[in-house]
Amino acid sequence: MYVMGDVHGQYAKLVGVLQGAGLINERLAWSGATEHLWFMGDFVDRGPEGLGVIDLVMRLQGEAAQVGGLVGALMGNHEPLLLSARLFPDKPAGGPGGTFLKDWEMNGGVAADLAGLTDRHVEWLVGLPHLVHLDGRLFVHADALFYYRYGRTVAEVNGALGRVLRSDDVAAWDQLLGDYSEHGAFRDAAAAREFLATYGGRQIVHGHTPVHRMTGRPAGEVRAPYVYAEGLCINTDGGMYSGGPGFLWAL
Template identity: 40%
Template sequence: MTPEDRFPGPELPDSGPRHQPDLDVLPYGSYYEPEPEPGFEPEAGYGYTTTSGYGGARFLEAHWPTASQQAHPGEPVHPQAPAAEDPPTIELGPPLDKFGKPIEELNFPYPQPEPGEAPGPLYVVGDVHGYLDELLAALHQQGLIDAEGHWAAGRSRVWFLGDFTDRGPDGIGVIDLVMQLAAEAAAAGGYCRALMGNHELLFLGAAKYGDEPVQSTAGTASFLAAWRLNGGQQQDLERLQTHHISWLSRLPALALEDGHLLLHSDTTAYLEYGESITEVNDAVHHLLTEEGADEWWDCFRRFTKRFAFRGDAGPQAVHELLGAYGGQRVVHGHSPIPYLTGSTHLDDGTPPHVPGPYIYADELAIAMDGGVTMEGRLLVARLPLN
């Protein structure tokens, strides 16, 4: 029996042809990829391979249940220990209408939670990159939305790990859906929240600064040029509205849920912005509202770094983040699992093999970017409660 037999994913809709993407790149072809560890020899035909020397990496199949195996998302969950209070993050605020004004009244047929009730189950969603149909299919397969695309998960908690736009056909549609689900989940006594990804920084920068020159380590560049180079879709920029900008600009960079440190990028660059989750989120928010193009670009550059948790030094890098911000394990997107495992498209065009989330770095890190842009998989996973 194959992993797909035990842990089937939804049938992916046809959103058009997938183009084999590069990793995120700055102008002039400067990749943010660390040098291989001394003595490391990649397997022939692959960029990197998966071995016990790479932190004992494996797919997180034990926590990737089929729809029949998982509890209904609306059912109460009773953790073994009392749940901690929600971590300090930048709140997403009330839902907004198409003119950017708060919606005062909501009418959703869900009961509010009773005081003292245990928190609902926790889900995370990997990089979407504009693939709206695939997102709808994955959320529906997990029971988080109904057939009409509305919240159906009761008091569940959902975190998107960032990168809503670029490369895929409908980034604005993805943002609209997440904003809608945030409102509907709140009315149901759950929540749907999202993190700031490096593509959010890039997309907002392209909208704000356009072709204005910024000082890059690769020379003079611009947000618009870098955005186009990294799969920016012109229709997304044309459809971007004020309420989208307001919502995206307030997304937090870090969150802590049930002992899981949630972040977009597999990098330790977050440590350069603060010694606590609150400090990092406040610093990024201040940068987006008060600082200039060069500072914004530097933030994008830092959060585009990747692969900090691979190799012999990977577990130590995870411990640095956990020591500063708390938690027992990091959960991230950003670096596609096929790149982490060396299972990108083979010479015969075979799509990458992604049976589920990927756990590595001495089981301290979980990767959630299933490589949907490269015919992989858009991952939605329920995390175990402490």
């Protein structure tokens, strides 16, 4: 099993990393056979080709499934941001831009991604899980505690957040997008331990906060996940949009 952190529109880097691991070939077709590949969310924004990344992941998901492999993806927070800009561009929102469209733009929104987004993309995106158990670990996009407010089990959280994203409840969307401004909650190992006790799993695997921001090392040097909180947490966000080369974590 391989895990890919936050891609943020870095299509060319993603292709290079996947080819380097033999998961796709020179024609960009799935060549990973029965291997499993999971993405941590945040496909879009801050980088030029977010929709290209989503299209690639959606296609590889189908190709892998045909040969007994698996491509899975978690929901990030930039996917809801993009969806909110599509649903209610001019409605007032709580971020610094004042509207959902302006807040998305200020968070690195790329006009071509919004323009190219189809119902098929939207349906795929809103169906992505927010929390998932894999290999005895708890995979979640954000290193944040706000998930507690949406439920005390993985199924409850996925259900509640899925309902928000399938609704036109502007206040609920605004609340959720604001919730994601939380970062770094698991630096406190006790908080990580309680999160795992609540939702299950022996380790938290997350993205959302680039490793270089936690370690203070240059983004260009980040080629492996960052293990912290007494080994309870694994940060997979290579900071690809701010100079990180991108990497796959092989379990």
